[in-house]
Amino acid sequence: MIRLGINVDHIATVRQARRAEVPDPVEVALLAEKAGADGITVHLREDRRHIQERDVELLRQRLRTKLNLEMAVTPAMVLFAEKLRPNDACFVPEKREELTTEGGLDVAAHRRKIRDAVRHLQGAGIRVSLFVDPEQVQIEASYEAGAHAVEIHTGMYCNAVGDERDKQLEAVVAAAKLAQSMGLEVHGGHGLNYENVLPVAEIPAIVELNIGHSIVARAVIVGIERAVREMKGLLNKAVGAQHAAPLPDKP
Numbered sequence: 001m002i003r004l005g006i007n008v009d010h011i012a013t014v015r016q017a018r019r020a021e022v023p024d025p026v027e028v029a030l031l032a033e034k035a036g037a038d039g040i041t042v043h044l045r046e047d048r049r050h051i052q053e054r055d056v057e058l059l060r061q062r063l064r065t066k067l068n069l070e071m072a073v074t075p076a077m078v079l080f081a082e083k084l085r086p087n088d089a090c091f092v093p094e095k096r097e098e099l100t101t102e103g104g105l106d107v108a109a110h111r112r113k114i115r116d117a118v119r120h121l122q123g124a125g126i127r128v129s130l131f132v133d134p135e136q137v138q139i140e141a142s143y144e145a146g147a148h149a150v151e152i153h154t155g156m157y158c159n160a161v162g163d164e165r166d167k168q169l170e171a172v173v174a175a176a177k178l179a180q181s182m183g184l185e186v187h188g189g190h191g192l193n194y195e196n197v198l199p200v201a202e203i204p205a206i207v208e209l210n211i212g213h214s215i216v217a218r219a220v221i222v223g224i225e226r227a228v229r230e231m232k233g234l235l236n237k238a239v240g241a242q243h244a245a246p247l248p249d250k251p
Contacts, residue, residue, distance in 0.1 A: 007212025043070035098227035104133035149185035158191030201238030
């Protein structure tokens with residue numbers, strides 16, 4: 001089984017465009033759960049461009065699955081997470097001028113700071129993952145930082161075409177195998193959609209994918225419950241492919 005986490009940030013993006021009360025990311029998250037989501041992911045950004053503190057607090061109270069809080073490695077966010085106590089927290093890089101997260105966290109360059117933040121949250125009973133590029137040095141640094149999991153940045157694979165896409169997929173596969181061999185739980189996310197998710201979902205080491213924009217975009221057309229069920233169906237198909245019995249040799 002591979003878990004599907006639904007990121008509802010862009011529901012809040014639509015709401016904040018008008019500073020209105022709707023659409024409500026909490027309501028959408030509950031519908032996503034009903035449709036089979038295994039967890040809900042939100043990124044509480046420093047500039048509060050979409051998700052707000054109240055959204056996160058309500059989700060923590062009302063979700064029946066798990067809440068995964070994406071957050072920058074800052075004292076203010078660590079303090080917020082310690083008080084909120086989400087099930088999972090994922091440290092991600094963050095820049096005010098970016099449209100969305102542009103790359104993985106440089107754990108190797110900031111390992112002491114990240115290790116201290118990981119320890120703080122784990123002390124509060126929170127499972128911590130680190131969002132990293134599919135690079136050996138970052139996987140090894142994540143292990144040394146004491147993380148429970150790594151979420152491998154799949155954006156480079158998603159944005160590539162032709163032979164370059166195959167190359168980027170190989171990098172994700174290698175990083176996932178390395179992380180698994182070190183005892184890290186392996187997640188994946190960023191840029192995944194209904195057209196490109198299967199090759200990533202078929203990687204045996206990956207146990208969770210966090211997907212947001214493509215599902216929210218699909219939900220505009222068909223509704224959030226159908227959009228979630230369609231993506232969940234693709235992940236189930238990938239798991240089936242992993243366990244398919246090999247064809248017998250011809251006599």
